[in-house]
Amino acid sequence: MKTNQDQPLKIKTERPANKKVLEQYILKLYIAGHSTKSTNAIVNIKTICEENLKGIYDLCVIDLYQQPQLAQGEQIVAVPTLIKKLPLPLRRIIGDLSNTDRVLVGLDIKKKE
Amino acid sequence: MKKVKKVRDGNSARNERSQLPKMSTGIQGLDEITGGGFPKGRATLICGGTGCGKTLLAMEFLVRGGIEYNEPGVFISFEENAIDLTENVTSLGFDLKDLTARKMLLIDYVHIDRSEIEESGEYNLEGLFIRLGFAIDSIGAKRVVLDTVESLFAGLHNDTSLRTEIQRLFRWLREKGVTAIITGERGVNTMTRQGLEEYVSDCVILLDHRVTEQTSSRRLRVVKYRGSIHGTNEYPFLIDNDGISVLPVTSLTLDHKVSTERISSGVPRLDAMLGGRGYYRGSSILISGTSGTGKTSLCAHFAEAACLRGERVIYFSFEESPDQIIRNMLSIGIDLKKWRKKGLLHIQSTRPSFTGLESHLAIKHKAIKLFKPDVVILDPLNSFIIGDNEIEVKSMLMRLVDYLKTEQITGLFTNLAQGNNPQEQTEVAISSLIDTWLLLRDIDSGSERNRGLSIMKSRGMGHSNQIREFLLTDRGVELRDVYIGPEGVLTGSARLTKEAENEAELLIRSQNVELRRIELEKKRTTLEAQIAMLRAEFDVQEIASLKIIGQETAERAKLAQGRVDMGISRNVDVNPELTRKRK
Numbered sequence: 083m084k085t086n087q088d089q090p091l092k093i094k095t096e097r098p099a100n101k102k103v104l105e106q107y108i109l110k111l112y113i114a115g116h117s118t119k120s121t122n123a124i125v126n127i128k129t130i131c132e133e134n135l136k137g138i139y140d141l142c143v144i145d146l147y148q149q150p151q152l153a154q155g156e157q158i159v160a161v162p163t164l165i166k167k168l169p170l171p172l173r174r175i176i177g178d179l180s181n182t183d184r185v186l187v188g189l190d191i192k193k194k195e
Numbered sequence: 196m197k198k199v200k201k202v203r204d205g206n207s208a209r210n211e212r213s214q215l216p217k218m219s220t221g222i223q224g225l226d227e228i229t230g231g232g233f234p235k236g237r238a239t240l241i242c243g244g245t246g247c248g249k250t251l252l253a254m255e256f257l258v259r260g261g262i263e264y265n266e267p268g269v270f271i272s273f274e275e276n277a278i279d280l281t282e283n284v285t286s287l288g289f290d291l292k293d294l295t296a297r298k299m300l301l302i303d304y305v306h307i308d309r310s311e312i313e314e315s316g317e318y319n320l321e322g323l324f325i326r327l328g329f330a331i332d333s334i335g336a337k338r339v340v341l342d343t344v345e346s347l348f349a350g351l352h353n354d355t356s357l358r359t360e361i362q363r364l365f366r367w368l369r370e371k372g373v374t375a376i377i378t379g380e381r382g383v384n385t386m387t388r389q390g391l392e393e394y395v396s397d398c399v400i401l402l403d404h405r406v407t408e409q410t411s412s413r414r415l416r417v418v419k420y421r422g423s424i425h426g427t428n429e430y431p432f433l434i435d436n437d438g439i440s441v442l443p444v445t446s447l448t449l450d451h452k453v454s455t456e457r458i459s460s461g462v463p464r465l466d467a468m469l470g471g472r473g474y475y476r477g478s479s480i481l482i483s484g485t486s487g488t489g490k491t492s493l494c495a496h497f498a499e500a501a502c503l504r505g506e507r508v509i510y511f512s513f514e515e516s517p518d519q520i521i522r523n524m525l526s527i528g529i530d531l532k533k534w535r536k537k538g539l540l541h542i543q544s545t546r547p548s549f550t551g552l553e554s555h556l557a558i559k560h561k562a563i564k565l566f567k568p569d570v571v572i573l574d575p576l577n578s579f580i581i582g583d584n585e586i587e588v589k590s591m592l593m594r595l596v597d598y599l600k601t602e603q604i605t606g607l608f609t610n611l612a613q614g615n616n617p618q619e620q621t622e623v624a625i626s627s628l629i630d631t632w633l634l635l636r637d638i639d640s641g642s643e644r645n646r647g648l649s650i651m652k653s654r655g656m657g658h659s660n661q662i663r664e665f666l667l668t669d670r671g672v673e674l675r676d677v678y679i680g681p682e683g684v685l686t687g688s689a690r691l692t693k694e695a696e697n698e699a700e701l702l703i704r705s706q707n708v709e710l711r712r713i714e715l716e717k718k719r720t721t722l723e724a725q726i727a728m729l730r731a732e733f734d735v736q737e738i739a740s741l742k743i744i745g746q747e748t749a750e751r752a753k754l755a756q757g758r759v760d761m762g763i764s765r766n767v768d769v770n771p772e773l774t775r776k777r778k
Contacts, residue, residue: 114321122316146322150329157306158322160351176351177316188313 107131107139107189108167112158115147119178123162126179134191164188215422218266218338218374221259222252224441228417228426233398238365238375240395242386243402248413248434249378250275251284252402253340255438256376258289260338261299268338269330269373270302273346277302287438298334303327307350314352320360324367331373339368339375345389362394386418397421403429412551415441433557442560451600453477458504458605461496464674465633465648468663470656474631476569477603478654479596481576481626483610484635488646489665490609491515492672493633494572495524495531497607502534506569509562510542513578517542528670541566547578552591555579559595563604571599575609596628630654635665638686645686648674664690 111127113120124143131139146153146161156165166173166189175188186192217231226232233239233256241249257268272280280302281291294300303326331339344361351357368375377395379387386392392399399418404411414429432441457472466473474480480497482490498508512520520542521531534540543562550558563571573595579588592608599606608629626632632651637644646665650658663674664686678685678693685693 112322114325119317119319126316146325150325153322153326153329154303158326159305159307159347160318160320161322161325162318163322171311173311173313175313175315177314177318180316182315184313184315188315 105138105169107135107169109139109141109189110156110165110167111141111143112146112152112156112161112163112165113143114161115145119162120145122178122180123164126182126185127164130179130182130185130189134186134189166190217423218260219264220256221263222255222439222441224430224432225415225439228415228430228441229398229420230423230425233374233376234420234423235374236369236372237397238368238377238395239398239400240377240379240387240392241400241402242379242381242392244381244404247381247402247404248432248439249402250280250342251287251434252439253342253376253378254280254284254289255287257300257338257340258284258291258294258438261294261297265299266337267299267301267334268340269327269334269336270300270340270342271327271330272302272304272342273307274343276304276306286436287434288436289438301330301334301336303330305346307347309350312350317356318353319356320347320364324364328371331371337373339371339373340378341375342378343380344377345379345387345391348389358389361389361391365394398423402432407551412554431551431554431557433554433561435558435561440557440561442557451477451597452603454603459500460493461498461500462493462672462674464663465493465672468650468659468661468674469631469653470658472656474605475655476605477600478630479599479606479608479628480631480633481608481610481629482633482635483612485612485637488635488637489667489672490611490635491520491574492524492527492529492667493635494574494607494609495520495527495529496672498531498540498570498572499529499534501570501605502537502539506539507566508534508540508570508572509566509568510540510572510574511559511562512542512544512574513547514575516544520544526669527667527672541568552579552588556591556595560598563598563602568604570605570607572607573609575611577610593628626651638664640686640689643687643689645690647677647686 109127109131111123113123127141131141144152146158152158156163160176162176162178164175164179164185166175169190171190173188173190175185177184179185183192216235217229217233218235219226219232220229241252243249254270257270260266260268270280275283277291284291291300291302295302305323305326327339330336341364344364347357347361348354365375365377377391379389379391381401382388382390386399386401396419398420401416401418403414403416405414406412413432413434415432416429417425417427430441432439454476456476457470457474458476459466459473460469482493484490494510498510501508510520515523517535521535524531531540531542535542541562545555545558547555549555559571559573576592577588579591596606629652631653634649634651636647636649638647646667647662648665649662650660662677664677666673666675675690678690
């Protein structure tokens with residue numbers, strides 16, 4: 083759960099060989115320090131990814147306190163912000179990701195009702 | 196002793212504290228209104244409707260800070276990206292690229308695209324804080340602009356948490372010690388749509404852009420400035436190619452210095468009418484008259500006279516172009532071109548409908564400040580009156596006259612009187628502001644129009660109360676005595692005829708007198724001749740009479756002697772002595 087001082091935390095899972103080739107998900111989670119929101123967001127996204135995107139996602143957690151220069155380029159306003167870089171279109175999900183349905187909608191896994 | 200000192204120290208400390216530290220905006224006039232600028236280390240809210248100049252004002256605050264005070268600034272834009280912003284303010288002469296390169300300015304465009312955002316759970320704006328903090332630290336910013344923070348409400352859903360976060364942002368800015376400007380779009384019943392004024396309570400400035408009678412004018416008002424005295428009026432401001440300029444021209448006091456120096460009107464005879472020495476320097480002069488009575492000509496004379504003295508003149512014309520004025524004035528022998536070339540005369544022609552009154556005032560104010568003239572001419576004043584804005588025109592003129600007087604600038608204004616209006620009434624009703632008022636009038640007589648000039652008033656000097664005939668010759672304006680007789684005031688050819696008649700009459704009269712004198716002389720000569728003749732006659736008579744008298748006496752003596760001789764001879768008396776005694 084802890085973010086590395088220098089290196090963004092990367093969680094990679096191995097892709098199961100038997101599943102059909104799905105598009106790779108590149109996700110970036112921007113957090114600010116070790117607040118409850120940050121912690122919750124990390125836990126929540128991990129759970130969601132493991133449940134829905136097992137093996138096809140690449141999640142990167144970035145602490146803006148450590149790398150404040152990234153905030154401008156990534157257009158971060160609210161934290162935590164999860165950015166789905168790929169597959170396109172680019173999506174941002176803000177909040178502690180506690181509403182799984184909304185996260186899934188945001189990740190284009192689930193259709194918007 | 197010690198105690199007393201301590202108390203005094205306490206007082207002075209309080210005084211120092213009460214003097215709120217301010218940060219100069221560098222914007223013309225705004226520092227004057229706010230008494231030195233925006234509160235240092237605090238946030239100032241600038242609100243107003245669309246297109247009222249919020250962004251420009253905020254940007255100028257940063258640009259001036261960077262250029263004039265060497266204080267770097269951060270511009271957080273929620274609406275426009277850096278390229279657009281840079282382009283938009285280039286027209287104001289702001290080179291943002293250069294400032295950015297010199298690390299005096301940092302523009303961060305915060306873009307929130309509603310369509311790509313999904314909200315899930317709780318969040319805060321720490322990301323924005325980090326961005327802002329990073330931007331501030333990277334250039335050591337002292338000034339920060341957030342334009343317009345309310346855009347966040349359009350991008351994000353959770354209003355309640357947004358409000359708390361914005362409140363926290365303002366607190367955070369204060370902790371950072373930066374002087375911030377937050378802009379806000381004007382709401383329906385509130386100053387800003389989201390009621391930001393509740394959070395930013397130190398200084399609130401309201402901008403306004405209103406259109407009346409199809410002309411627009413921009414105004415600025417300091418709604419609130421905690422802990423500081425500030426101007427409370429609405430002040431007009433201008434956005435032109437030098438940025439923003441605000442005009443705090445309404446002076447509340449009437450304490451301008453006055454000069455006793457007199458300056459020529461350019462027409463010797465008019466100077467003579469004005470106590471012999473012309474106008475007072477720094478006074479305001481009004482020339483009113485119907486069209487074609489020579490108002491502009493008098494203006495040109497005055498301008499020329501001022502230029503001849505080596506003074507600087509601004510001529511604001513609202514009806515004629517500079518070239519037209521020059522050409523027309525050449526016809527009465529006044530060469531303004533020469534002075535214009537020498538840089539002593541500046542003619543500025545604008546249509547009254549060009550902008551609103553306030554902007555006109557602002558433009559004039561600016562031109563005057565730049566050119567530093569000794570004489571300002573406005574020709575004519577009342578072309579500003581469109582519809583029923585007389586009160587506004589008056590207030591504008593009052594401010595202008597006030598300004599000119601404080602600057603010791605002589606102001607010459609003309610007023611075009613309409614047709615049969617009572618001539619004693621200027622439309623703009625500014626007579627009370629005017630020190631010297633000349634009235635030009637048409638005099639209709641003998642099927643021709645002639646011009647007359649009289650002085651309605653002239654404060655502080657003895658002046659002629661006579662109407663003078665006003666002639667425009669190819670050598671300029673000439674004033675002539677008018678003929679005032681039993682037939683009334685005669686001018687033009689009627690005056691000439693009358694003058695000729697008078698001359699003839701005078702000649703006849705003088706001839707008559709001469710005749711009488713000759714006659715009298717003749718009479719005297721005759722009389723004297725007669726007298727001489729009579730005297731001569733008398734002399735003759737006298738001689739004759741005396742001769743007779745002499746003869747008579749001699750005769751009588753002879754007779755007496757004869758009697759005595761006879762008596763003696765007859766011996767009448769014995770005593771001849773007695774006889775002699777009786778005799």
